[in-house]
Amino acid sequence: MSDLSIRFDELEDEGFFLSPDSKSKQKEKEKNDSFSKAVKIIFIILSVCVFLEFLFYKFIIPSIEAPVVSVTGQDSYAAEEIVEFLRPMNAQNWFDFNVEQAVSILASVSGIDSVSVKKTFPNKIYIHIEEREPVALTFLTVNDRSVAVQIDKNGVLFQEKGDGAGTSADIPILSGLPVEHMSEGMRIPSKYRALIEQIADIRRKPQKYFAAVSEICVVPKEYGNYELVLIPAKSKIRVLTDRTLNEDSLKYMMVVLDVVNSMEPNVSEIDLRYGSVSYRKK
Known part of the structure; x- marks a missing residue:
């Protein structure tokens, strides 16, 4: 009898004999667990859909x-x-x-x-x-008309944008270059690039030297050499110099101009070549 009672106790402990209230609670718990799992699955599916939609509108549509x-x-x-x-x-x-x-x-x-x-x-x-930043300005024939063409520090020719109203006052006009027509990306002849480099170096100075020089004329000489003729902005006197153009030569030119103008008002040309000063009257 004692063995039988023990066996029944074990069965009761394992749940074979549950009261109606216990069975109802267990079913309700299982139902709640199933509902929670379903909610979690639906939430995950909706989250994935929203994420995929975000990727589609954020990356896929813009990329196409x-x-x-x-x-x-x-x-x-x-x-x-x-x-x-x-x-x-x-x-x-x-x-x-x-x-x-x-x-x-x-x-x-x-x-x-x-x-x-x-x-x-x-x-x-x-x-x-x-x-490109211009260091000088020249005039060439483009489409059968004369137009302003800018030159950068590397000697590359490029057309001026707009009406030229934004061109700096200290950009000198460079004339006499053996260039008649312009093509895209064209450069001036190599022997004149040293002159462009000299102009670029002077323009880097804080003083606006070229505001006092309206034009630099290149004068070809024998054996491929050349000399320069400078036209001051506020004077009609031509100034002849060699091919060396720097800050000192411009300062020297301005001093000579002041001296000559004060002494001889009818001078048409000053020659600064060969280390001496001479002038020619009108």
């Missing part, structure tokens, strides 16, 4: 639409002009945009000195350009 182009560093050029230069690429979306081709196209524009292009997923294109 026309890219957004940001242009910085330009001064004379408008951002729309830079974008228009890239129109022949026919890039319909971010994936079609070729960085190397864009750099090549923009670098071929005569007024642009350097360019960098960067793509950022999903739809951003960043373009930074540095424009």
